[in-house]
Amino acid sequence: MTVTPKILNQTAIPSRRGIFHNNVSLYSLSVPLGDNRFLLVYKDGTSGVTGLFCKVGTINSDGSFTYGDAFQFGTTSTLSDALSVCLIDSTRVLIVFSNAAQSNYVYAVVATIDGNNVSFGTLFQVYTAGATYIDCCYIGNNFYAIAFSGSSNYAQTAIVSITGTTISLARSTITLYSGTSTYINVTPLSNLRYIVTFAVGATLYSYLCIFDGTNSISIFSSSYSASSPAYIDSAKIDDNNVLIVYTNSNNGLYGVILNINGTAMTYGTAVTLDAITAVNRINITEMVGGLFVVAYRNSTENSLRAVAVQVNGSSISVGNVYKFSNLTNNTTYCLYITSLSNTLAVINVNTNNYSYNVALSVNGMQLSESLFFETIVSNSQEHTEVVSLYTVYTGGSGSATVTLFLNDIPIRKFTISPDSEFVINLANCPIILRGSDTLKAYVDNSTQGQVHITAIGLEVAA
Numbered sequence: 001m002t003v004t005p006k007i008l009n010q011t012a013i014p015s016r017r018g019i020f021h022n023n024v025s026l027y028s029l030s031v032p033l034g035d036n037r038f039l040l041v042y043k044d045g046t047s048g049v050t051g052l053f054c055k056v057g058t059i060n061s062d063g064s065f066t067y068g069d070a071f072q073f074g075t076t077s078t079l080s081d082a083l084s085v086c087l088i089d090s091t092r093v094l095i096v097f098s099n100a101a102q103s104n105y106v107y108a109v110v111a112t113i114d115g116n117n118v119s120f121g122t123l124f125q126v127y128t129a130g131a132t133y134i135d136c137c138y139i140g141n142n143f144y145a146i147a148f149s150g151s152s153n154y155a156q157t158a159i160v161s162i163t164g165t166t167i168s169l170a171r172s173t174i175t176l177y178s179g180t181s182t183y184i185n186v187t188p189l190s191n192l193r194y195i196v197t198f199a200v201g202a203t204l205y206s207y208l209c210i211f212d213g214t215n216s217i218s219i220f221s222s223s224y225s226a227s228s229p230a231y232i233d234s235a236k237i238d239d240n241n242v243l244i245v246y247t248n249s250n251n252g253l254y255g256v257i258l259n260i261n262g263t264a265m266t267y268g269t270a271v272t273l274d275a276i277t278a279v280n281r282i283n284i285t286e287m288v289g290g291l292f293v294v295a296y297r298n299s300t301e302n303s304l305r306a307v308a309v310q311v312n313g314s315s316i317s318v319g320n321v322y323k324f325s326n327l328t329n330n331t332t333y334c335l336y337i338t339s340l341s342n343t344l345a346v347i348n349v350n351t352n353n354y355s356y357n358v359a360l361s362v363n364g365m366q367l368s369e370s371l372f373f374e375t376i377v378s379n380s381q382e383h384t385e386v387v388s389l390y391t392v393y394t395g396g397s398g399s400a401t402v403t404l405f406l407n408d409i410p411i412r413k414f415t416i417s418p419d420s421e422f423v424i425n426l427a428n429c430p431i432i433l434r435g436s437d438t439l440k441a442y443v444d445n446s447t448q449g450q451v452h453i454t455a456i457g458l459e460v461a462a
Helices: none
Strands: 006-014 017-021 025-034 037-044 052-059 065-067 071-073 083-089 092-099 105-114 117-120 124-127 132-140 143-149 155-163 166-177 182-188 193-200 203-211 217-225 230-238 241-247 253-261 264-267 271-274 279-288 291-298 303-312 315-318 322-328 335-339 344-351 354-363 366-368 374-378 383-394 400-406 409-416 420-425 431-433 438-444 450-460
Touching: 006 374, 017 025, 017 037, 017 052, 017 065, 025 083, 025 335, 025 344, 037 083, 037 092, 037 105, 037 344, 052 092, 052 117, 052 344, 071 117, 092 132, 092 143, 105 143, 105 155, 105 166, 124 155, 124 166, 132 193, 143 182, 143 193, 143 203, 155 193, 155 203, 166 193, 166 203, 166 217, 182 230, 193 230, 193 241, 193 253, 203 241, 217 264, 230 279, 230 291, 241 279, 241 291, 241 303, 253 291, 253 303, 253 315, 271 303, 271 315, 291 335, 291 354, 303 344, 303 354, 303 366, 374 383, 374 450, 383 400, 400 431, 400 450, 409 420, 431 438, 438 450
Parallel strands: 083 132, 132 182, 279 335
Antiparallel strands: 006 450, 017 354, 025 037, 037 052, 052 065, 052 071, 083 092, 092 105, 105 117, 105 124, 132 143, 143 155, 155 166, 182 193, 193 203, 203 217, 230 241, 241 253, 253 264, 253 271, 279 291, 291 303, 303 315, 303 322, 335 344, 344 354, 354 366, 374 438, 383 420, 383 431, 383 450, 400 409, 400 438
């Protein structure tokens, strides 16, 4: 009996990247809003344009990105690293920044999100001196901690409270360290406790701050010799442990656990996360259960990388480094990662003078830019042989890798070029499906493109 090959299925797999701004953005950040939605906060890098902007982004069910309009607040701009955001609830976000229109003083504002619309409360002045390296976080009981490098570049902190869109100063600024302090970030613990981490020369400093809920902050410090740490970021592991990631004069990317026992703090042993020779622009986000993802820039290649880090007790395990293709140029000005769910994160990055979002899937320690599996053939016959796949890749600016999965197990991988047609001949070794078997695919590293896959095969009844 002769069986004629026929089309089993046709599917289109969209790009996993979206352009949120048609120019570079400076220091763009994002916060999750639920249901794969997030708020972008960024400074426009267009010459002559001032002000900060907010825009709602959404990752759709097919993996594509859509965006609302951009909403501008104030006529302000920011200094390097002088912008921070913190989620208040699903409809409000706290934005803290240095106000170039007011001598770079520290200001804060509440953004309210209604669908894709964003409105703003009244700007509130937190600190009356120039500041850089601003960070903020929620510490409980409607209080928010802000840390920054303020007057004389000293490490400083203040606390605000928020009612609706009104911001009030709960504790005015205090100085933590009287010396030049850089790469400041703040990590919440519990019960109005938080950690401020920063670099001073060759040393990494961490300050435990305990707010009494009225007007007093008690501070305790610890230091760690880190060979001139830079580009520091940190994330809460639990109420008594913080994961700190940094680069230093030895280059490479490192992680170390800070343990807090009462008011005493001790550092574990630093672990190498990536041994490449040059790293800058580091950002970390927590996924679930002690699993974190660190995004960073390889400044030698001028490219974007990410790595999964699992913390179990005092142990740090490191996954394989994931290298993004076709994401180069200007990444030093914009790099931020935010988890939207236990398995999905979104990265802000500049490339080729555009501001991109990149969806990153997290499956345990495995990272992939692919967001969803796309079903090519879901067998309803007794016996199906897939003998060829016809692919068309359009709109991309770099090669794409297609991985085939049989019942969620990877079986084949091939690379296709942008704006091209490609036939994968499987006749000598067809993919055989029986009963409820399912053949799926995902596309990795496609840039603003779409891959159409047509499966050609044979169906033979029992």
